[in-house]
Structures are given as C-alpha cells and as structure tokens.
Amino acid sequence: MTPRILIITGASRGIGAATARLAGAAGYDVLVNYVSNADAAASVVAAIESAGGRAFAVKADASTTAGIATIFTAADARGKLAGLVNNAGVVDAKSRVDEMGEARLTRMMRTNIVGPMLCAGEAVKRLSTLHGGAGGAIVNVSSVAAKLGSPAEYVDYAASKAAIDTFTLGLAREVAAEGIRVNAVRPGIIDTEIHASGGQPDRVARVRGMVPMLREGTADEVAKAILWLLSDQASYTTGALLDVGGGR
Ligand code: NAP
Numbered sequence: 001m002t003p004r005i006l007i008i009t010g011a012s013r014g015i016g017a018a019t020a021r022l023a024g025a026a027g028y029d030v031l032v033n034y035v036s037n038a039d040a041a042a043s044v045v046a047a048i049e050s051a052g053g054r055a056f057a058v059k060a061d062a063s064t065t066a067g068i069a070t071i072f073t074a075a076d077a078r079g080k081l082a083g084l085v086n087n088a089g090v091v092d093a094k095s096r097v098d099e100m101g102e103a104r105l106t107r108m109m110r111t112n113i114v115g116p117m118l119c120a121g122e123a124v125k126r127l128s129t130l131h132g133g134a135g136g137a138i139v140n141v142s143s144v145a146a147k148l149g150s151p152a153e154y155v156d157y158a159a160s161k162a163a164i165d166t167f168t169l170g171l172a173r174e175v176a177a178e179g180i181r182v183n184a185v186r187p188g189i190i191d192t193e194i195h196a197s198g199g200q201p202d203r204v205a206r207v208r209g210m211v212p213m214l215r216e217g218t219a220d221e222v223a224k225a226i227l228w229l230l231s232d233q234a235s236y237t238t239g240a241l242l243d244v245g246g247g248r
Contacts, residue, residue: 003029003054003079006230007071009062009119010034010088012041014192015141015226018219019085020044022227024053028082031075032057035067035088062088063107063115072122080134083230084123086116086164087141091198094153105156112160113167116140120171120182128178135179137230138171140164141222142184144245154198161186165241172239181238183229188245189216212247 004027011020012034020030021044030048032055034041041057048055058074061067075081090111092104120138127136143161150158165184172182189211195203204216225244228234 004082005029005031005075005079006083006085007031007075007081007119007123008033008085008087009071009115011085012037012044012057014194015187015190015219015222016085016087017044018223019087019226020055021047021051022220022223023085023230024048024055025051026227026231027053029079030055031071031078033062033071033088034059035061062119063111065118068115068118068122071119072126076126081123081126081136083127083137083139084119085139085141085226085230086119088115089141089143089160089194091154091157091194093199096152097155100156108154108156108160109163112157113163116164117167120167124171124175124178124180127180128175130178133179136181137234138180138182139226139229140168140182140184141226142168142186142241144186144188144243144248146186148248168241169239176238181229181234183234183237183240183242185222185225185229186241186243186245187217187222188243188248190219190222191216192219210248211245215246217244217246 006028010016011032023030045055060070127133142164145158146161168184208216222244
C-alpha cells in the first residue's frame with residue numbers, strides 16, 4: 001500500500017512532536033519537520049518507529065520557499081500526501097508595539113503566516129480533486145491569542161494567529177468542494193518550551209490561574225484535537241476554529 005504521508009511542520013518538540021506520535025500510532029507515515037534540533041526530531045521518529053509506526057525527519061525552514069520545497073519534495077519521494085499540520089510557530093520577547101522593529105515583525109509573520117500559507121498552497125496542489133488528488137485535511141495551529149490580542153506581551157504574535165484564523169476560514173471555503181477540509185486548533189496555555197524561547201520560562205506558572213480550568217494544557221491534549229480534525233470522524237467539519245484552552 002502507498003504510504004499516507006502526513007506533513008507536520010515543527011514536529012521535533014512540543015505540540016508538533018505530540019501530534020507526530022499520535023499520528024504515527026494512527027497509521028500515518030509522518031514527516032517530522034524541524035529547523036535546528038536534529039536530536040529532538042530523531043527521538044520523535046524513534047518513538048514512533050518503536051511503537052510500530054512509520055516516520056522520517058526532514059530538516060527545513062518552513063518559513064522559506066526553499067525550505068518548503070525541501071519538505072514537499074521529501075514527502076513526494078516517500079508516498080502520497082494525506083494531510084498537513086501547519087504547526088511551526090514562534091513567539092518573541094515580551095514587548096510593546098512601539099518597541100517592535102521590522103526584523104522582529106518580518107520573522108514573526110514569515111514563520112507564523114507566510115510559511116503556513118505557502119505550505120497549504122503546496123498541499124492543495126497535491127490533495128485537490130481539481131488537480132487529480134484524492135482529497136485530504138489541513139489543520140492550522142492558531143492560538144487563543146487571536147481572541148485576546150496579547151497586549152504588552154506580543155500583539156504581533158496574536159495578530160499572526162488572527163491571520164491564520166481568517167486564512168483557515170477562507171481556504172476551507174475555497175477548497176470545500178475539492179475534497180479538502182481545513183480547520184484550526186486554538187491552544188491556550190500549553191506546557192512546552194515556546195514560553196522559554198520568548199524569554200518567559202515562568203509563563204505557564206504565572207498564567208495558569210487566569211485559565212477557567214485553573215491549569216495549563218498538555219501538548220497531548222492539543223494533539224488529540226488535531227488528530228480528530230484530520231480524521232474521518234470530522235468528515236463534515238471544515239472552517240472550524242477549535243479552542244483547546246481550558247475555557248480561555
Ligand atoms: P515549541 O515547543 O517552541 O516547538 C516549536 C517547534 O517548531 C520545534 O519543533 C521547532 O523546531 C519548530 N520550528 C520553529 N521554527 C521553525 C521553522 N521556521 N521551520 C520549521 N520548524 C520550526 O512550540 P509549541 O509550543 O509546541 O508551539 C507549536 C505551535 O503551537 C506554534 O504555532 C505555537 O504558536 C502554537 N501555540 C502554542 C501554545 C503554547 O502555549 N505552547 C499556545 C497556543 C499556540 P526545532 O526543534 O528544530 O527548533
């Protein structure tokens with residue numbers, strides 16, 4: 001049988017890694033994309049394989065045209081694309097908008113919205129029945145920040161995620177009659193390394209009291225929602241923005 005490839009951008013750590021492990025167990029051949037942490041990507045692949053699944057790691061910057069070409073060329077060489085999880089995303093240091101410069105904003109928007117839109121376009125070329133494909137599913141990883149705006153922290157990040165939400169609605173409707181479902185998850189405070197990468201290693205502990213459920217979520221809890229949206233269980237769901245935020 002031709003392998004059913006699922007591309008997950010940024011799958012070496014955090015939510016992407018948890019999604020990769022569940023996808024491997026669900027029978028996908030998982031393309032574990034990463035940008036720098038080869039050891040983390042290799043350990044995700046090893047975990048999937050030792051559980052009896054199939055996976056392979058691809059180093060590429062998912063915010064650039066060249067990196068995206070590397071990802072899709074590797075997927076094409078391996079089998080038939082079944083879906084895409086646009087997960088790779090970044091935050092930056094806590095800042096006000098009047099302190100943000102062009103370099104920061106360009107990196108944020110390239111990684112969080114331009115890259116995912118380019119990846120989705122490549123996926124549509126392969127999945128759409130209009131192009132001879134067999135259909136499939138795309139899940140974009142947004143954030144509850146899109147609703148909250150993240151003032152005095154990272155309004156740029158929140159705005160990039162609001163853009164992902166609108167992109168999800170538009171693309172879902174654009175390709176709904178071509179066998180492709182497009183949905184988003186909007187995680188709340190999830191216990192991953194992203195907070196430390198933005199210079200706030202204590203963020204989860206600081207913010208958990210503001211979550212109605214009074215706790216942070218796990219990467220696994222987000223991954224389960226992503227797997228459901230990818231699956232046939234969600235066959236009539238498209239253009240949905242699914243909050244996974246403990247009530248936030
Ligand atoms: P994380 O723990 O910081 O992991 C980030 C992952 O993305 C790593 O695998 C990293 O690869 C990869 N990555 C970063 N830039 C990349 C690029 N240009 N190309 C390819 N891969 C890249 O992040 P996370 O918390 O799991 O976040 C995943 C997604 O969830 C993001 O879109 C984030 O905005 C969203 N989200 C997270 C939370 C939260 O509280 N954690 C809440 C809402 C939304 P390397 O290992 O190679 O560096």
